[in-house]
Amino acid sequence: MVEGAGYRARVVDLELRERLSAIGAVLIEGPKACGKTETATQAAATIYRLDVDAAARSAAAYAPDVLLDSPAPVLLDEWQVAPSLWDHVRRAVDDRSPEKGLFIMAGSATPRDDINRHSGAGRIGVIQMRPMSLLESGHSSGAASLAALMDGDRVRGRDAGLSVPGIIDRVCVGGWPALLDATPTDAGRWLRDYLNQIVLVDIQELGTRRRDPENIRRLLASLARNVATSARVTALAKDVGGADGPVARSTVDGYLDSLHRLRLVENSPAWAPHMRSATPLQSSPTRYFIDPSLAVAALGQGPKQLMADLNATGYLFENLVVRDMRVYAQRSGGAVHHWRDQNQNEVDIIVTMPDGRWAAFEVKMNPDDADKAAATLLSFSQKVDQAKVGKPAAMGVITTTGFAYRRDDGVSVLPIGALGP
Template identity: 55%
Template structure:
């Protein structure tokens, strides 16, 4: 029997259904959208597997709505006409919590659709965080950190090899209890379908599968960096010295974004006390760290053999989890980097009620942690508090061990204790 694993989004969806007529759950395929929606839907229509439903939409759409609400319209982008039908029914019925839509791609006719503002709310769903998959105790609350509360964590059982395995397996519900070998096969098939089927189905022009695969690998190599489009193009070219045009690279990035497979951290540009010139390029991430390692065809042993590269993929996992925990708080994720210097902050969580800064360090070396804490403190003093307020928390996220608040005010906390 299927055992549903609770998601952070459950409470968000429940709350949103009390305030608006319909809710769209947006996210990559395989992240659990349908099962999460089914926990609260009373009836469902599956556009990806039911051709009769798609036909009925053109013949007698009202029949699809003659069911107990909330009605789930699964993979709505397969039948984009349902969007305007949902809008109309919300307008006509003037009730809340009527419909849930799920989708794993932006439809090609998006510009032709009417706005759902005020009628259809949107929730972003991602693969599971470590807390959701059962690999974090969750004893450290991001919400509490953002309230300015001190947090402590007992030493967790997670090891660095174990974390490398979680990076490679990822947060996909289908892989919860699977081995790394099985997960790598599943993810190889996943990316093959992205290249061979999903991107062509977007209908935005011809693309070479080999170059698409190289683009995925290039993004895997540049995870956690603000690599420019021109540099990506050169990396995609490889040894053939024929870099794709900038427009072509942008089309690759747009396709991955429309499939919800990438999620970048834009630059945070606060008012600074010093005249620091800040980098404006976004830091690039896959929606789940496993996509980066799968694109590179590397496993946990490979990561352990290259700790520097592993650090970037570990950062990607931490950023994924912070995004998931921050979303219910109305939080947005940013990065901060100087244009001509080595100073940077891996993650800024900015909410309506406060902000927090995070540095992510795979190593447990005390000198590295001390340096990260010092960098966070220097950064915080340089942000104009009269414009942005003081940070609610400064945090160094580590791989293993316990944690708490240091005498300098910086928290040092293991990723396997973080939760919402």
């Protein structure tokens, strides 16, 4: 997926074009360095980089019309450094109605006083952007389309040739555009510097109260050890406090809020279908980083350590799969959830679509575990009250390598290197 002079196309490119043709302004949200600016630049006629352009920041404060009256679409990059722009953009969209595609706002953090952002409804559309999926980075064939699966098609094909060590490299390197050609060693250095910047600068800039850097580092390490689980805040508080005892829950909640506002973590909410079983469901979210490489960097690990402990690496692989499935599901307007009951029966990924269709997926590093995972999915589908939520549009086992195909029991086997939107 490559376009233009050095620009590698993203799944959200088409979504951005569609939104610009339908609404006055579009906000692209995502973590730093995930490619928001490059993607927005492809569609913009005028570009203001507010984080580095002092003149543009002054204009935003004292004469915003000078910026907003530029040839459209106008890109306001890192708009959150001048949060008053939100209301000015909203008013400009109203004043110039019914014109569409006037402004693109890109930001890597949510301002603290974001209560008024709800007033952007109908004027400012929001697009979530994440680090590159394997399809976008050139490591997936895309032969197994999620949209085709949701339509009931029998997808088939093979992966792009990644071995298990190659997939582990992608877990360590991540989907950051700056690291496309980096080795895991070089990527590890970059990512540790990235997290250090987050801890020492970005989180501190979000509020008036200083956050303890060592506490934040311990929280990142705890989240990394608990990735793909529903670890409770009380457990995280113990890890953060260490030998001195757990820190206050409110302290951890504040740290987690900062990480969410910086788009560094993205949990999977629980799916609550109508169930035939009387077993209560768990409503706590499953914790993930926006990209598994952040978990690897927070733990100071690399490919050698991950290869030596494939059981633990399976949780990081699940984070990789969830990242990609979010990218692919978003293209069709879908969302990613998880399901777990109080007996600890669970399904790793539930994809839901706006029209009510849903699909269930299990994640397994070892392709030989497909039989067990398929049995889990078939048992789960029988617990769902299909008279109320319908039959699953698809069920699949997402694994590391091999071919994409549908089994006789209706469950598809899907190597991550074959997935696409």
